[in-house]
Amino acid sequence: MTEGASEPLAVWCAGEEWCPITTTATLIGKKWHPVIVHRLLDNGPSGFNELKENVDGISSKVLSESLEDLQEHGLVERDVVNEQPFRVSYSLTERGASLEPVITEMAAWGKEHLRPAESEA
Amino acid sequence: MTEGASEPLAVWCAGEEWCPITTTATLIGKKWHPVIVHRLLDNGPSGFNELKENVDGISSKVLSESLEDLQEHGLVERDVVNEQPFRVSYSLTERGASLEPVITEMAAWGKEHLRPAESEA
DNA sequence: CGGCATCCACATGGATACTG
DNA sequence: CAGTATCCATGTGGATGCCG
Numbered sequence: 001m002t003e004g005a006s007e008p009l010a011v012w013c014a015g016e017e018w019c020p021i022t023t024t025a026t027l028i029g030k031k032w033h034p035v036i037v038h039r040l041l042d043n044g045p046s047g048f049n050e051l052k053e054n055v056d057g058i059s060s061k062v063l064s065e066s067l068e069d070l071q072e073h074g075l076v077e078r079d080v081v082n083e084q085p086f087r088v089s090y091s092l093t094e095r096g097a098s099l100e101p102v103i104t105e106m107a108a109w110g111k112e113h114l115r116p117a118e119s120e121a
Numbered sequence: 122m123t124e125g126a127s128e129p130l131a132v133w134c135a136g137e138e139w140c141p142i143t144t145t146a147t148l149i150g151k152k153w154h155p156v157i158v159h160r161l162l163d164n165g166p167s168g169f170n171e172l173k174e175n176v177d178g179i180s181s182k183v184l185s186e187s188l189e190d191l192q193e194h195g196l197v198e199r200d201v202v203n204e205q206p207f208r209v210s211y212s213l214t215e216r217g218a219s220l221e222p223v224i225t226e227m228a229a230w231g232k233e234h235l236r237p238a239e240s241e242a
Numbered sequence: 243c244g245g246c247a248t249c250c251a252c253a254t255g256g257a258t259a260c261t262g
Numbered sequence: 263c264a265g266t267a268t269c270c271a272t273g274t275g276g277a278t279g280c281c282g
Contacts, residue, residue: 101230110148
């Protein structure tokens with residue numbers, strides 16, 4: 001608390017009570033969450049079923065729950081853009097969009113270290 | 122397939138069959154995995170219980186299973202460094218260590234966007 | 243120390259159906 | 263379209279105990 005100054009790196013929590021990795025992992029370490037955020041980054045604001053299609057076979061239930069979770073954490077915003085016919089739009093909040101470096105690193109790593117054949121190892 | 126040339130960024134899988142995010146998320150999107158990798162990055166090679174202590178109250182069972190999973194994916198290596206008394210050492214493989222940028226980004230993001238009070242929101 | 247075995251509670255997730 | 267409700271199989275995870 002007394003420091004928290006200017007180092008952008010050195011985020012390791014050596015001996016600290018609170019660890020940013022743990023909480024971040026709790027947030028986006030949920031299998032589908034990174035994918036959803038990625039899709040929203042990639043395709044921009046999307047409708048429910050549009051998102052569902054892009055997230056490769058996730059069920060309505062799980063997507064619904066995931067989106068709710070993401071909303072609660074302020075990463076995703078839901079807007080009703082039309083009443084008749086009923087249309088909603090899910091988009092990333094500023095905080096959600098700020099996850100881009102994380103997602104980018106994940107994707108970059110996956111692209112470098114995981115090949116399709118490897119995924120079923 | 123015809124491209125895949127020199128862009129270090131632009132890892133988005135627009136219309137691609139295989140998505141690096143999805144597979145990466147399957148790998149390290151497991152709540153404890155990023156933390157374990159982080160601890161190994163942070164503290165270096167560790168014994169089982171040492172790791173267990175550092176991962177903030179994870180149970181033996183879950184840690185054991187997680188480590189097994191990480192080993193199967195070639196991210197973590199297990200070495201028996203002593204027979205009597207019995208001692209093992211878990212360390213990151215080269216591939217595992219290559220996750221550092223991902224973990225760093227996660228930690229950096231968490232530090233910036235998640236405060237302790239926020240984690241229980 | 244470094245685990246695995248067991249039991250059991252609860253969370254997760256798919257399928258299906260149905261509503262506004 | 264945008265979900266929610268229900269049912270149910272499976273997974274996950276904690277507690278405990280034990281063994282090499």
